[in-house]
Structures are given as C-alpha cells and as structure tokens.
Amino acid sequence: MPEKSSKPIIKKTGDGSTSLYSPTFDQLYHNPNGAVAESRHVFFETNGLFKALEKRSSLHIFEVGFGTGLNLLLTLDYLRKMNLNTKIAYYSVEAFPIDADITEDFEFADEPGLQNSLPMLRTVLQDIYPGMNRIQLTDQLSLHFWFGFFDDLFEEHDKKSIINHKIDFIFQDAFSPDVNKELWTPDVFKKLASISNDDAVLSTYCAASAARAAMAVAGWKIARARGALGKREMTLASLNADKLVDFKRVNEKRLAERFEKGDFE
Template structure:
C-alpha cells in the first residue's frame, strides 16, 4: 500500500493512503483529535482515576498513535495497573516509516519515541504479543491481519477505539456484522468511541444492539459517536433513536 508522510496542523504526523485515498488522521490535528475522541470524550482518562486494570480494543492500529498516547498518559499520571491493548492492522507500516513519525509536541515522555519503530520492526503476520515499554505493565496484542480473522476468546474490553478508514472507502468495518462482532468482545459497561457521525454507521450499531449517542466532534467536526451496551454510560449525552435507525438500516434506507 503506497503511503506518504504528512504533518498535521498540530505538528503531529499522519499518513496518506493512496489505496484508500484518505489520511489516517484528521489533517487539522492527528494527536489532538485522537486525545479528544478516544481518551477524553470516551471517559477513559476519568476511568483511569479508579481503575485496577484496563483493556482496550482498537480497530485500526494505523501509525500506533493511540497506543503511544495511552502509554504517555499512564506515565504522566504514574499509573501502573495491568493494561492490555488489543489492536488490528491489515496493512502495517515498516520500521523506516515509523522512524519518521513526529509526535513530540504531544508526548511528554521522550523515551517513548522509539517504541513504534520497535513495534513495527518486530511485527509478524498473525497475533503479536509485545511489552515494548519496560517500566509499564502495558501489553500490546497487535494482530497483523484482517478484522474478519481476528478472534480472542474471553475478551471483554473496557473501551473500543473504532478507528478504521471512513465508511465511504472501508464500508465492511462499519457494517452490522462488524458491530455485532465487537459486541461479542464487550461487557455491559464497555464504551465504543469513534470519530464517525454517519447515520448509516450509527444505524449498524443500533441494529447490532448498541445504545448510541452523539457528542461534539473535534477540530470543527460537528459530531462524533459514542456507543455502549449500558444506557447509563451515555448519560447525559443526546441519544439517537436506536429503534428507528436500526429499522432504517435493516430496510436498506441508507444504501
């Protein structure tokens, strides 16, 4: 997959995929949007205040930015609970590309700079279980393959980062089958966060049995989406009409 490296407006790196004709992150600020969507609005940072452990499932490892941000947050807050970070990536970058990533404006702990090149250097097809940061109890379970082939028995993630390319170019990862499978990796309190606000994607979530809510988007985007199997997790956000959206999705209203 042909990729080119770009600097976004907050100084953090992203990639542009010729295959999907899309950037990996928001060109207005890769790290800024990731922090807002997956760590702040999802409630993950607040969750860490009292958590005895953490499990995250990410769809779309991409540049590895979310993993790096989590490691930096754990270090900054001096949190050393057991953390398992599961992620899936069908088209991983190589070490040479990862060496060029620049997240220095958003990562406070400079020793983390070499984590991603090390991860991509060691990556092999299938599941890779890595502990690339010596002073954190942070385990990276990175699946080099497709979401269709990913399966972990007994996984009940506290948070799901749904971060693939957009529905316009990667529709299969925004489908009923995908959100049904994600539900099988969830518990009653799991929170799913995504930058996407498309009605069809929300309809697929609703059809799969998720409660779904709107939240303010990042960097000029009007909205983003949060979902959970617990209605309480979405208080006091504005909920969509799950029944109506699910029926519209099943009837092919969005096709």
C-alpha cells in the same frame, strides 16, 4: 477491501503532529487540523477513558485500526505522565501495518513523551508477523497486535479464544465507511459486542448515519458527542444506556429500521 498498493505519505497536521495519507484509501489517517488533538478528544477524553485510568486497577482496550500507532503511544504517555499503576491490555487489529522505517520521520512538536516512545513503536512494527503478536511493552502495558483482517481475528478467536479479556473501551478508528465499508457493518459491531463488558464504551470520530445504524442493528445504544477540531459530531456507543446519560441519544430503533429497509445502501 482495497489491496495495499502504495505506501502511505507523511503529512504534518495542524497541531504539529504527524499523520499519514493513504493513497490506497485516499484518506488521511487523522484529522488534518491535529492528529494528537483529535485522538485525545475522541479516544481518551469524551469516552471517559482518561477518568477510568485514574480509578481502575486494570483496563482492556480494543482498537480497530492500529494505523500510525498514535493511540498506543498516547496510552503509554498517559500512564507515565499520570504516574499510574493501572495495568492495560491493549488489543489492536491492522491488516496493513505501516513500515517501521517511516516512523523515523514522525514528529510530535510539543509532545516529548510521544517522541521518546517512537523507538518502541519502530521495534513493534519491525518484529510483528501475521497473526497474533503478544508484546509486553512495560510492566503495565501489554500489546496484543493482530496482523491481519478483522474477520480472520474473530474466526481464530472462535477456535481458540485468543482475546483473553472482556473489553472496556473500543476505539473504532478504521478508515471511513465511504472507503472501508467492511469495518462498519452490523456483523462487525456484533462481534465487538461479543467481546465487550456490559458497560463498555465504543468511541469513534465517525458520525455517519449509516455507521450508527449498523451499531443499532447490532444492539448498541448510541449517542452524539461534540466532534474534534471543526467536526460537528462524533459517536459514542455502549451496551449500557446509563453510560451515555451525559450525551444526546439517537433513535436506535428508527435507525435500525432504516438500515433493514436499505436506506443506507
């Protein structure tokens, strides 16, 4: 795991929304063609979350990689725009939270709802401390922010069951396997499965065969989906194959065999 060395640098993406570049990981936090557009496509539309918000009275989300907080802002924005009563428990894990002050320079072009929620994001980042932070953001939205490493969260959960809900949607939004392999292993996906409902859906921008193979080893069913903004593919996964009937499945058995043979090392 790279150590935090340099502060992220603000970058504007193609849809006018702000992202960050990480010198530590040498990657942008989002698609350069549009941060907001990518997050909507991957984490709210393709995975069925948008429809679930309309139908369900409560939902539980788990995000790997809080990053700029964009997915949290979008969740709040959807609740407000759609005038929904859905209650959401939003879990997120982040080892290297960004400094609160950098959000003062975030811009969201034609997204006043996101822009207006930036003070809330700034307050969250100013007040968090290492470990689990539980913050009631609105009557409908509670944030459960783990400031620390993924494995440490699950070690603590094994002791105290600090993840209080079975998860319905997983946002696998860590930096890519090329630079952050620790968050794309079978062990990670087994741990995510352990806190998930049987019909939970995991979505990620990543389409790497090695990442999909790690999911397959962990027992996830996997499908290809159209990628966002110039990316050919993204990945959906579920413990329930029925959740993926509208998408093209991959051969999980073959991927798992290749992983065990070391094809992706």
